[in-house]
Amino acid sequence: MDTSTTSSIISTLGGGSGVDMVKLAGDLAEARFLPQVAQLDKRSEALEAKISGASTLKNLLSQFSSALGDRIRSGDLAPEPKIGDLGVASVSVLTGSNAKGSYSLEVSRLATAQVLASNAYSAGSDLVGEGQLTLRFGAIAGSAFTDGGQDPLVLDIAATDTLADVATAIRGSGRGLNAYVADTASGTRLVIKGEDGESRSFTIEATGASSSGGTPAPGQIDYLAWNPASDSGQLKASAGNAAFLFDGVAMTSETNKVTGLPNGLVLNLSGTNEGSPTAITFGDKTAQITSMMGDFVGALNDIAGSLAEIAAPLGGDLSNDPGARALRRALSSLASEIVMPNAAPGEPATLGDLGLVRGRDGSFSLDTKRLDSTLDNNPAAARAMFTTGPFGVFATIDKLSRAMGSRADPGTLGGSITRYTSQLEQLEDRREKIADQQEALRERMVKTFAASDARVAASQSTLQFLKNQIAAWNSNNN
Structure with missing residues (x-):
């Protein structure tokens, strides 16, 4: 019989024994695996605490690096x-x-741009003639044009296109040209302006069905042609x-x-x-560097304090974690680490030269006298330590943050997070298997109890029949 059907029958009839067999089976199955589940819960809580602790330290380093970089790139330490x-x-x-x-x-x-004003038309709505305009780019020296090797701009002009249409096509060509129709005292002209720089000069060639073959006039495409050798006043400004x-x-x-x-x-x-x-x-950055180093020490103490708490030898979630130990070693040598390997003799090269001091208890402090001495004697070299380049204060902290966050290295905080996460996933797999085993045991017990309850019910029915029969016999005897 199906387990759910059996359970329903037992529940409906109340069972022969009067005991809720479904609940009894569930309670017994749960009790069977309760020690294992409790052990998994305890281990999961410990792993989650380790992941949280390692993530906290990793995030503190990342936030420190990011804030330092922002301050150097665009904050008060940016060059002015x-x-x-x-x-x-x-x-x-x-x-x-x-x-x-x-x-x-x-x-x-x-630097200047070439400006060309075409021959005169009567209006911007004048037709320019069917054909093709080709703008070539290069350098102009006197009446000579030297092609610069750039791809020319080729415009196909329809018989219905006006001077204004040509201006629109040039503006929309994506070649950095501006073009517009200008009404002047001597007529309407197409004005074309190029980009700055002598190599961005241009000429205009015109060919097609409406070409004049001689002296062009409005309505013929070659009326818009231009080159420096034949210039008759159209060139208004030269590129340079x-x-x-x-x-x-x-x-x-x-x-x-x-x-x-x-x-x-x-x-x-x-x-x-x-x-x-x-x-x-x-601008002088002495005051900003002094302020920066004070904040720098404060941020390091926040990290060191969190590390001391989270990785405490007794009771710390990361008491024996390799990533936490690696961070502790890195912080212990931070003040003496060379952050400017190319510094000249006598110039500051370490964070210690900027006044950073690490105490025996793992905390940091600022030696203001040493910082002031560095700023007085080597202000430019001290300023050079605060860039976002490959060396300096930021590069050192950024490198530490990236190294500690690497999930590929088992000896880092990132590696610890990866390891503990994997272990937690394994516990979840084990929890699912236990849940399956518990459900299987419950189902077996329901079936077994259902059969037993049926036998009890049958026995009770037989007993009641005998009682009723004896009572009937006794009644007849009386």
Whole structure:
């Protein structure tokens, strides 16, 4: 008989014994596996505590590294370039720059774009003629054009296209060109402006069904053609490179945004100052570094305090964990670790040179006298320790955070999390097997109890029959 059916019958009839056999079977099956389940619960709680402890330490390191990086990249420790003449350029630095020192800047010419105004039309709605316009890009010197090897821009012009349609097609070409229709005193013209830089000059070739074959006129596609050799006033501005002296060294740039300068410096040129050089300097960061080191020590103490509690030899969730031991070793040597391997003799190279001190109890403190001495004697070198480059304070903490978070290394916090998570999953598998075994035992007991209860019920029925028969006999005798 099906177990559920048997259980239902027993429950409905009350059973021959009067005992709830279904509940009895469930209670007995649960009691059979209760010690094993309790042991699994205890082990699971311990593993979850270990995972939580390792995750807490790992996250503290990650948050410390992230906050430090943000402060150096865009916070109060980010380089602050300044320029004496704001009319000449604005200055900035690339992310992660180790910008320092001072420079001179003298701009003699800004980068310019070619501007071309076409022959005159009567209106922007005039048809330009069917054909094809080809813009070629390169350099123009006098009446000569040198193709720069760039892919030309080819526009197919329909017989119904107007001057305004051509302007729209040029703007939408994705080649960095601007084009518009301008109404002037001498007629309506198509104005085309290229990008800055002499190599971005352009010519216009025109071919197709409406070509004049001679002297073009409005309505013929070659009326829009242009090259420097045949220019008759259409060229309004020539493309050219910016020219400037940087620390007295002559340089050029195709655009007014100048990169590739020392230490990630970026210039956005906006004016000229030939004969009157201006200075580019960087703000002093002494106060910010002092503040940073105070916060740095505080963050390290938060991590060290959590480590001492979570990995305490007696009662700590990670008392004998290899990842916790690795972090403790790393923190113990942090102050003496060389973070600037390329530092010149006499320049600061360790966190200890910035005043970091680790006590015997594992806590950190700041030696302000040593920090002040470093900032007084080597301010530029101290500033260079706070970048997001491959060396320095941030790189050291970031490297520690990444190493401790690695799940592939069993000797790290990440490795511990992986190991404990795997063990926890194994316990869950074991718990599922016990649950299956418990249910199987319960079902067997229900079947066995159902059969026993049926026999008890039969015995009780026989007994009641005998009682009734004897009572009948006694009644007849009377």
